[in-house]
Amino acid sequence: MEFLKKTTSQTVVLEEATLFENSRPGACGIALPPLDVPAADVAKVFGNWARPNDLHLPELSEPEVVRHFTRLSTWNYAIDLGIYPLGSCTMKYNPRLNEEIARSGAILEAHPYDPEEWTQGHLAVMHELQEDLMRVTGHPAVSLQPAAGAQGELTGLMMIAAYHRAQGKPRKTIITADTAHGTNPASAALAGFQIVQVTTDQDGSVHPEAVKAVLNNDVAALMVTNPNTLGVFEKHIKTIADMLHEAGALLYIDGANLNAVLGIARPGDYGADVIQFNLHKTFSTPHGGGGPGSGPVTVSERLIPFLPVPFVEKKGDAFSLSFNRPQTIGRVKAFVGNYGMFIRAWCYIRALGGEGLRRVSEDAILNANYLRSQLKDVFNMPINAPTLHEVVFNDRNQRDSGLETTKIAKRLIDYGMHPPTVHFPLCVRNAIMIEPTETESRREMDRFVGAVKEILATPDVEQAPVRVPRERVDETKAARELKLRHVFR
């Protein structure tokens, strides 16, 4: 446990009751002025609609509330504390500068109902972002509107459905791959499609024969992530795109792993008809935490008529919002989308430029390959193909010693590190999927490798994690005996 002692420190762990449990009748964080109008009788105004009971809101002072949340925040793990190698999530460090600019007064105080002559600067930023994203994917058109990657998927699929309707031949089937994120079949089902899955070959790519076997005139599109969740570039993607187009079907590329191919490969060049961005993964907008997210889509010529409206148009030197797309699928988000996210992405792209963005991907690939080189002798690699931004191992070499994927992941928590993605992609048994991203230094990656190797060398330690506020929780019991509401005492 030498490594453990050297790399982590004991922190003070406090038990923390809920705000409701800490409530003291009469405590209050704000002082309201006395009522200067006649008090309304709620029951009289609302009749049966009035609540019969109190709200049971917790009663506390302001410092009590602040301390509660501050203490809870110290239990968190975040990218600001160390490596976060959660494969396929691209948990890169987001530059503080982008946050500062996004929070400047001129941006925060803009209102979506401001007249266009007041918002030319904001519209210019959105127009430039539209142009930049088209340049990244090699597509001729874009919508910034979708509120997150998953809504970008749904938007893309709705456009695909509209395209086939416009051809006079509605189609009902979407082909997905077994490396897909769960959102792919979910979005396709939500858009009204049936799903057929193809199997990825042992070399880590979907083969044209596998697609051919399920391709018919009911197939609306193939939906595949490229590079896929094995961290492998789909090497037959151009051939598959041609096959699909010949059969009247389209190609949806899931942009979840775009961080690996900026300035290196453009989906528009290899035949993609639509791709969604996940701005939080590639373009430094906040990860998780309820968002807000942003999932712009770019499209090929085929899908331009169906893009959501409005979009920012430039006429001479003036910018305006255009609604001129008679065949549009309509609006998918209020106003223009999540503008605060556009600002961050725009800052990121402007700060790095084309060359810098390419370096992002090159360094992400370099880092993943460094971890692959350091861990390939201890972990089994079920798919042995060139690694891009992430590398997928599993626990086959460890099973005889009683260690398995879940235990390895839980023990990493005791080393003060976030575990990698586990048990995904589904096509690899007990997968361990590691994506360091380009923002980790070699020193931080070595710290991770050191922890992994020490864990594998000491397989008999049970019940990790123990150095955290919540020790090993019984996930099985939690899932079998769901408790979805708090019972007040």
Add this chain to the structure above:
Amino acid sequence: MSYPDNCKYTKEHEWIRIDGSTGVIGVTKYAIEQLGDVVHLDLPKVGMKLKSHETFGTIESTKTVSDLYSPAAGTVVEVNASLADAPEAIADDPYSKGWLVKLTLDGAPAGLMSAAEYEKYVSEDSSH
């Protein structure tokens, strides 16, 4: 690991035990070991028609959610109600108390493996 000889098996790790025109379906011990602790099952209702080699429900563990594929075509005549409250029975006794659904078969099912063939198949399973 051995597999009962009186069952037939699918590549998706379901078993079926056929008795005249009735078939009982479950999932194999091997599948359960891969899945880990089962926490939830989504099973069809009595009267539903199942198609051969198509999904008829899902099995959820702490690791993942998997589709269940029917080894045969037929109509559901009974569902193992005891599993709703105690899905762990699938792991304890997958070929007996852990059965999932009973079918009235539409003809003899095809494309299934014998116990020996299935055992060979899982020993060569390439996804490890």
